[in-house]
Amino acid sequence: MIQQAPLGLIDKQILWNRLIAVVEEQAQTLQRTAFSTIVRESGDLAAGVFDVRGRMLAQAVTGTPGHINSMALAVGHVLDRYPADVMKPGDVFIHNDPWMGTGHTNDFSVTTPCFRDGKLVAIFACNSHLMDIGGVPRMSGSIDVFMEGLYLPILKIVEGGVVNDTLMELIRANTRLPIETEGDVYSLIACNDVGCERLVETMGEFGIDDLAPVADHIIDASRAAVLANIRALPRGSWSSSLTLDGFDSPLELKAKLTISDDGIHVDYAGSAGMVKQNFNVPFCYTIAYTSYALGCIVARDIPNNAGSLEPRTVSAPPGTVVNALKPAAVVARHLVGLMLPDLVFGCLRQAIPDRVxxxxxxxxxxxxxxxxxxxxxxxxxxxxxxxxxxxxxxxxxxxxxxxxxxxxxxxxxxxxxxxxxxxxxxxxxxxxxxxxxxxxxxxxxxxxxxxxxxxxxxxxxxxxxxxxxxxxxxxxxxxxxxxxxxxxxxxxxxxxxxxxxxxxxxxxxxxxxxxxxxxxxxxxxDRAAVEADLANELISQDAARSLYGLNVAQAAE
Known part of the structure; x- marks a missing residue:
């Protein structure tokens, strides 16, 4: 056997960029073939490639933080259930466990091991939102996760290239939109297949049979870059709070952010407890949007992967609304989850007000x-x-x-x-x-x-x-x-x-x-900006006059 020559730094960097291109094609495949309108038209999805250890190496630009940053954790759960040494070519795994996926049951997660010449070289993952998977039709009416539709643990939906018809029939039977739901499952499977095909082609082009050297380079370089940015920030701890509408009464969230040489940590101690309604947040979704908010500040120009995510850590007491425990109702977890960046920015505003x-x-x-x-x-x-x-x-x-x-x-x-x-x-x-x-x-x-x-x-x-x-x-x-x-x-x-x-x-x-x-x-x-807003009808004459102090009559001349 000819010994593979070591990859140089330039080769590793080119391969890194190629991986990002591979997963973007993967995501575009999902968006083009999805039946769900929120996926096809609005891009509510994620796609990425992982090494055989379950570390995310690259994620598509197309996608959302809630999907992407929770997907970064989901592959680890799949490997816990089906270790890499039992995965076979043609296997595909599926689940929608809110605590192991993207936070609610409407999001299906599909994981596919990628083989080259019979050897496992990578793992592809994707997830997307399905319009209907059963459950109570009244969106605010669920009081536990079992009322929120079909609940799939981590299962093998394709084995050796053969679709599990029993599982697919079960999925069809638990939705008001059986054709669309089945179509979305096949769309998820196809998108991972495309990613794997492109990766195998890339590895053949570069003459490599192992991604480990590239994976280590990606993780190490990204971690170091984020840590360098964090170490340029002020050290200390800052706290903030945010009040949400809630259901019958307001809901208060609290956060304490600490910047140290080792990273940034956000703790949500003091936040409201779980509620009876369905806007409780599984911890994976809390991690996802907290990491995203921090990334806007410390990783804007650094690709998102396991290395760049590692210095951003999160904690929340179990049983709080941001670390809800099964079987809490969670289908509307975005109501709280999407507010977490504002809470994080409230902490950062005290440390770096010119960037928030x-x-x-x-x-x-x-x-x-x-x-x-x-x-x-x-x-x-x-x-x-x-x-x-x-x-x-x-x-x-x-x-x-x-x-x-x-x-x-x-x-x-x-x-x-x-x-x-x-x-x-x-x-x-x-x-x-x-x-x-x-x-x-x-x-x-x-x-x-x-x-x-x-x-x-x-x-x-x-x-x-x-x-x-x-x-x-x-x-x-x-x-x-x-x-x-x-x-x-x-x-x-x-x-x-x-x-x-x-x-x-x-x-x-x-x-x-x-x-x-x-x-x-x-x-x-700026007066020109006020006049432009007025001319474009973004603000009224009354607002221009009373809030911005514009002489409307003079501006009209």
């Missing part, structure tokens, strides 16, 4: 509606469809917050044309929500105004699961808070942020997503 944004909407206001396509008498002819609605990002020290963005989730707003084509509803209006961005030297991002009505004379239902209706995003350093979110009917009736509500024929559903907080004194805002 104001609070943002932190929302994915999914408009999830269901109803009959023709008549309630035809029970099987119904639709269950969702579209992602986004809000405003908090203002940054150097620029305005982004408008109508899913930050920090990374999920994009979905096109209304797809939403309408899969249901009977009509979206009459979808536009920026004027004056919703918190005023400031740097303005907060705007939310959206959306108006929806059924196109047939039948009732449809909204399943709402929203935050920032009572407690808006705060501004800082003189900046004002963003606008609160609103859910209402055209009749004037206000709806709760959490529940299931009928929309009768002739009524319109009004959704106004919240805005981000402003940063700095609004009267110090």
């Amino acid at each position: 944004p104001a609070e943002g909407a932190g929302v994915l206001w999914g408009i999830n509606v269901s109803g009959p396509r023709v008549s309630p008498a035809r029970h099987n002819d119904s639709f269950v469809v969702g579209i992602v609605t986004t809000g405003g990002m908090g203002a940054l020290p150097v620029r305005d917050g982004l408008s109508a963005t899913g930050f920090p989730s990374g999920v994009r707003g979905g096109p209304v044309e797809i939403f309408e084509s899969m249901s009977t509803v009509i979206v009459w209006r979808k536009q920026y929500r004027q004056d919703s961005g918190g005023a400031g030297r740097q303005r907060g991002g705007l939310g959206q105004d959306i108006e929806i009505e059924n196109g047939i004379p039948e009732m449809f239902e909204l399943a709402s699961s929203y935050e920032r209706i009572i407690h808006p995003a705060k501004g800082f350093d003189g900046g004002l808070e963003g606008a609160r979110g609103v859910v209402a009917l055209s009749t004037g009736r206000a709806l709760s942020g959490k529940g299931r509500f009928p929309v009768q024929p002739g009524e319109r559903l009004i959704i106004q997503s919240p805005g981000g907080g402003g940063l700095g004194d609004p009267t110090a805002r």
Whole structure:
């Protein structure tokens, strides 16, 4: 046998970049073939490659932190159940355990060992959101995880290239959308297959039969780069708190962040305990969004992998809302999870105020509606469809917050044309929500105004699961808070942020997503920027005059 020549540093770096390209193609395959609208149109997914020890080497740019950073842990759980030495070519593993995956049962995780010439060389993983996997239709009605649909432990869905038809039949039988759900499972399997094919081709091109040297280089270089950035920050501990709307009463979150030579640690001691409702957060999801928030500060230009994640550590007392224990209800875990970056930024703002944004909407206001396509008498002819609605990002020290963005989730707003084509509803209006961005030297991002009505004379239902209706995003350093979110009917009736509500024929559903907080004194805002906001109708004349101190008449000349 010819001895493989050692890889040089340049070879390792090229291979690292190729791995990132491989997993991006993997993710694009998943997005193009997915049946789920939130995956296909909004990118609610993750894809990545791992070494045989279960360390994440590269993740696709396409995806969300909640999926990606929890996927980084999920492969380890699969290896605990099926060690590498028992994996065979053609095997594929699946699960949707919230505590081992992405935090709720609607997200399926698929893991595929990749072999080259009969030798295990890597492991590919992906996950995505499925629109329906059974459970109670009232989204806010679940009180434990067993009410939230099909619950799959880590199982082998393909063995030696043969699909487990019994398991696939079980999946089909536990969803209101059997065709779409089965299609999404095959989409997940296919995406890993594409990743493996490209990796094997790459290894053949470079003449290597082992990724270990590249894996060690990726992990070691990334860890060192993040630690160098952390060591450039002030040392110490800082605390912050954040109040959320909750269900019947406000929910308080607390965090203490400590920066040391060894890394950054965030502890959530003092946060509210688990709740009866379903916005409890499994710890993997807490880790995911905490790590992401820290990464925005200390790893912006460093690829995300096991090495760059290692110096960012998290703890939370078991039984708190951010470390919920099975069988807690968790299907709406994003309501709390997406707020964790603002809580982390609240700590960092005290240490490095010139690098941290104001609070943002932190929302994915999914408009999830269901109803009959023709008549309630035809029970099987119904639709269950969702579209992602986004809000405003908090203002940054150097620029305005982004408008109508899913930050920090990374999920994009979905096109209304797809939403309408899969249901009977009509979206009459979808536009920026004027004056919703918190005023400031740097303005907060705007939310959206959306108006929806059924196109047939039948009732449809909204399943709402929203935050920032009572407690808006705060501004800082003189900046004002963003606008609160609103859910209402055209009749004037206000709806709760959490529940299931009928929309009768002739009524319109009004959704106004919240805005981000402003940063700095609004009267110090550049006059040209205020005039541009006014001309683009992002702010009203009243706001330009009363909040920003603009002479509207003079500006119009």
